Amino acid sequence: MANVLNGLFGGAKSSETPLPSGDSDFADFAEAPDPVPTDTPTPMGSGAAPAAATPALASKWYEVHKRHTMDEFKVEGMIIGVCVVLFLVHLVGARLNRNRAKAWAKANGPLLRREFASVGFSDRPAADSTADDADEVLKEKSLFQFASYATGRQNVAFVDVDLRLVKRFNPMATLSEMVLSFFWETMAAPQDVMDAVLYPFDGKESLTVPAVPGTHELRGKEAKSTFDGFVWAIVSKERMRELRDERYDLSITFTKDNSKLPNWVSVMSENAEITEQLLTPELVKAVEAAGDAFEYLIISDQPMEKPRTVEEATAARKRIFLRYTLPSNNDYTPLMPIFEEFTRLADRLVAQPKFRAEVMRKVNKVRDDMTAQLRKEAEAREAEERTQEREKAKKAKRDQELAALDAKQQKKYLEKEREKEQRRMAKKQTIRG
CATH class of the missing domain: 1.10.287 (Helix Hairpins)
Structure with a gap:
């Protein structure tokens, strides 16, 4: 009975320590941890063996292979793979374009060195260069554009050559150009082409070539390098309509087929007598040998774009244009004759007799009418x-x-x-x- 009363009125206290029932965050501190045994140095000479070190327990935080798998990096792997493929395509495409340009230089370099005293962009004369100096003939302007230059020939001031190749290093750009050319006729499909422009002296040697002491008398005795101004062209029928729309000089010509030429090309001339005098058997054979790669050969004294002022109409100089597509097999044997005729055409124009006065009167009438119209518009x-x-x-x-x-x-x-x-x-x- 006494124990019951003491329990009700707090007369007696329990000797046992109650377990903490408060915040569970402090449950780890309810009991002090047991001390961890440490290695005790053993004096030398004693027979007791040293205690073994306690091994470190492996944690999952440091085991990366258990926390991550390769499946988590699929997107990164795909991005890296695409970048590697694009980089390889870029390298391969750039090398292919350089090889194409070098193949043209090796094939046409000897011809240019025979016809001109200086070829390419090196300081060495053409006679001191070898056939393998393709890098001296061409200059890389970009990964798809290469240029060449030649000068040092009678009747010719210089020749500019421009190789424009397909952007093989950028397939997306090539594909977009192909798609656009399919929907728009004004945009040409991507292809490897060569554009060459020859600039005759036309009696202006003194303005181009520096005077050398003691050569004035010799230069006066030489024949003049001038020839009559006109527009004449041999054009592939596939490009005829496009060229007439793009170029002002060809828009003033008349188109007519010629029985001497293949049926896939046509002549654009201002007068039939000009065609009879310029269409030689050598030129006909060269066009036939070039085949489908040939696009046009143009002789012009008019600007490519329609002149807007009298100065633009009268300041145009004579030029000779040649364009053909590069063969896929890098065999330039069929194209060598047309390129040789192109380099020698200025000599033929200077050596040939002048056209009849009636022919040149009709040719000049077109130019005079255009000049009068421009002068009237200016007034x-x-x-x-x-x-x-x-x-x-x-x-x-x-x-x-x-x-x-x-x-x-x-x-x-x-x-x-x-x-x-x-x-x-x-x-x-x-x-x-």
């Missing part, structure tokens, strides 16, 4: 500018006079001006009626 523009200047000066004078008047005088001035304008309009209607 009309000048007259319009003068009219605008007079109107501007008249308006400035009116504003100055109006600003010097008071309100009543300004009102009278405006009413008088309005009446004057009404009388002028009525007079116009009376004249029309």
